[in-house]
Amino acid sequence: MVVDGVTTGVVVVLCIILAALALFVSEVIPNDVTAIGVIGALVIFEPWTGVGARAAISGFANPATVTIVAMYMLSAAIQDTGIVHRLGVYLADFTAGNEFRALVATVGTTGPIAGFINNTPVVAVFIPMISDLADEAAVSPSKLLLPLSYAAILGGTLTLIGTSTNILASEYARTLIDGRSGIGMFEFTPLGIVILAVGLAYLLTIGRRLTPARIPAESDLVEEFDLDDHLAVVSVSPDSPAVGMSVEAFSAEYLVETRILQIRRNGEVFAAPRTDQRIEAGDQLVVHGTLQAVNRLGKVTGLKQILREDVTEETFIEPTVDETLARAVVPEESAYVGETIAEARIAAFHDTTVLAIRRGDELLRTDLDERTLRPGDLLLVWTTPTSIEYFTDSGELVIAHEEAYDKLAKADVANIAPLSSKTPIAVGIMAGVVGATALGLLPIVIAALVGVFAMIVTGCLSAPDAYDAVSWNVIFLLAGVIPLGVAMEATGGAALLAELVVVAAGFVPLLAVLFLFYLVTGLLASVITPVATIVLMIPVAVDAAVRLDANAFSFVLAAMFAAATSFMTPVGYQTNLMVYGPGGYRFSDFLRVGGPLQLLISVVTTLGIAFRWGV
Known part of the structure; x- marks a missing residue:
């Protein structure tokens, strides 16, 4: 069926693309899962997309994927x-x-x-x-x-x-x-x-x-995450039910909204919950929780807040204690993405307590166990060197602040x-x-x-x-979107979009068309993944170049460079997402700093392509 030169196949494929783009931008589900859904959709609508089962999974065998x-x-x-x-x-x-x-x-x-x-x-x-x-x-x-x-x-x-x-x-x-x-x-x-x-x-x-x-x-990490009202020091009275109990037993029976981080006793400090020390009368406990939760705990257990005792980052730096405060970024490929902190079992398996989460401009400090982790989240954690080593080696978290890196210039290079x-x-x-x-x-x-x-x-x-x-996740994303390019070619969708480029050539010089194509590709890469952008735009680039009697390789290079240089949003490129939390940036910061850079690189690259390979 054809309506005004547009086949039903083109309409179906464009609808699948638009649905995929909406999911990529909204991130309602992970991008790699969206890509798997694209594979299924292309095969389900095979009579119109022209993509059968073998073609749909061809992305996994594509030389680029391997x-x-x-x-x-x-x-x-x-x-x-x-x-x-x-x-x-x-x-x-x-x-x-x-x-x-x-x-x-x-x-x-x-x-x-x-x-x-x-x-x-x-x-x-x-x-x-x-x-x-x-x-x-x-x-x-x-x-x-x-x-x-x-x-x-x-x-x-x-x-x-x-x-x-x-x-x-x-x-x-x-x-x-x-x-x-x-x-x-x-x-x-x-x-x-x-x-x-x-x-x-x-x-x-x-x-x-x-x-x-x-x-x-x-900056002090406690101040940076605004935890002044979420950390307190309480004293243990002689008649408190906590006396004689282990931290683990006391936590299981009494601590619902709060957590013990340290026991301080006569100048000694013991990190909880790993310590085997039992709580004694006169101990001072550093606890994490809202002031209201600490007050409720005090009424039940007799623990009294020491109002003159402020908790700062220095509170957690003790030569006799291995535990340390650290910032940790959740990378896009982490297995923790999509899980709540409770489901991830970070505390149980890795002796790591999450004290706060920074997500863009949002700072989360309560109900943390029920928070679902997202790529780019910045966590303030109370953790151990062994856990830091595990997170670093596994890539599940990127430690963005670590005492081991302090004073590197003065350290023994061979040992560090x-x-x-x-x-x-x-x-x-x-x-x-x-x-x-x-x-x-x-x-x-x-x-x-x-x-x-x-x-x-x-x-x-x-x-x-x-x-x-x-x-x-990147590999599945890649393998899932490659068949979209196949469908674009098979149905004529790439040719249809190429016609729009040809129309632009009627109003501006060919060099300007190449520049505009670069800009559009770059903007698209800023809101969806660069991989998906390449798959969608390169077939269009080649088709448009053929119709304009232009250099197809120049248009391919324009799409490649544009997709690879995405500066304007934190979600357009994974490295932007990784520094988003540790830098405390706002979304607008990427536009302010990355916008002029992207425009500058667009001009330089377009002129460079034209000079070296022609248009």
């Missing part, structure tokens, strides 16, 4: 060498407490590294380091964390393996453009260097002035950031993957898989760690 899986694993092996941690030590030494040097060190190292290692784990490693660099320089961490994310994004434009969108764009170039075998490892590196240089210059000048200082320099004995082997294997691809000896998917094999057999990476390193 390559991205392998690159996650290779990045993990490089991370395990300790090189990035070692670099953090040298950064602390270089900055020497100077604010501008700290900014230069942040953006000047993150960008180049992100060209060869997946930028998400790079940012995860750098967040605690940068936070402590900010402390040493007496500058707000907000002034450094947003530039950290932006520099990592800019670095992704340097090489083919810089981001997953580059790899996906290469696969589309191979299948959609005649005579193209994909995109070379360093084919666009000269332009990437220009983009990185321009972006870093912006961050060091205009961006530096626009970036707000949301979190005060050297030891290098693995496998470091030369791992670096050599990674160099081999890059070299084999760059020289055309092997397709990137095969080179990456051989690299993973070599990392595992040489002991640089264990098989379990390799599988754990993969962000499977």
Whole structure:
């Protein structure tokens, strides 16, 4: 059936796309789950979409998907060498407490590294380091964390393996453009260097002035999370039923709305709930809960609040106690996403108590066990070094403030950031993957898989760690949206959208059309994932270029760069989401700092593409 030149198939596919976009933006369900739903919808409506079961799951076998899986694993092996941690030590030494040097060190190292290692784990490693660099320089961490994310994004434009969108764009170039075998490892590196240089210059000048200082320099964590009225010190009277009870037993019987964090006794401090000490008369207990809850507890148990005793971050810093306060970010791929804190069992399994949650401008301090965790949430936790190590290794939480990173510049480098004995082997294997691809000896998917094999057999990476390193939600998202591109092509949806681009060419020069296409793609990537943007826009780019008798490869590059450089929202790129909470940013901060940067990069990239490849 055709109505005004638009087939029923086009209408059905566009409806599926619009529904998917609505779910991507609203995040009512996780994006990877939405992508799985897209697979089902395409097959259910196969008579109109033209996508059968085999085509619908083709994304899982797509070379780009397999390559991205392998690159996650290779990045993990490089991370395990300790090189990035070692670099953090040298950064602390270089900055020497100077604010501008700290900014230069942040953006000047993150960008180049992100060209060869997946930028998400790079940012995860750098967040605690940068936070402590900010402390040493007496500058707000907000002034450094947003530039950290932006520099990592800019670095992704340097090489083919810089981001997953580059790899996906290469696969589309191979299948959609005649005579193209994909995109070379360093084919666009000269332009990437220009983009990185321009972006870093912006961050060091205009961006530096626009970036707000949301979190005060050297801020007290208790003040930062406004917990003054949610932490108290109570004394244990001789007739209290708490006397003689363990913390665990007392908590089970009496503590519903409050939690004991410390027992303080004659100058000694015992961290709860792990301590085996029994509560004694005269003990002072540091408790977490509202003042109303503390008062109700006092009426039942005889515990009396010591009004003159203020609880600050210093209260929790004791040389005899391992536990520490820390900020922790919930990354997008964390298994905790979608679970309540009670369901996640963080306290039971990892001796970690969540004291507050910062979610954008919202600060949550009550009913925490019932709060559902979301990507980007910033948690204030009372935790142990062992748990910090677990969260860091597993990637379930990104620790954004850690005492172990304090005074790195004065520390023994070898002890603080030891290098693995496998470091030369791992670096050599990674160099081999890059070299084999760059020289055309092997397709990137095969080179990456051989690299993973070599990392595992040489002991640089264990098989379990390799599988754990993969962000499977990203892989399922990728595999789920790739069939949308198939449906767009099969039904003529890409051709229909390309017609709109052709119409624009009737009013402005071809270079302006390329620029407008870049802007639209960038805006779309800011509200949905860059991966989904690439899948939707590259078929349109190639179709439009053919109709305009333009260079299809230039339009593909425009879509690739636009999707890979999303600065305007915290949800458009995962690294933005990771610094959102630790920096205390507002949504508008990304528009204020990222908006001009995105426009600047749009102009530079469009002109660079036109100069190098033509339009």
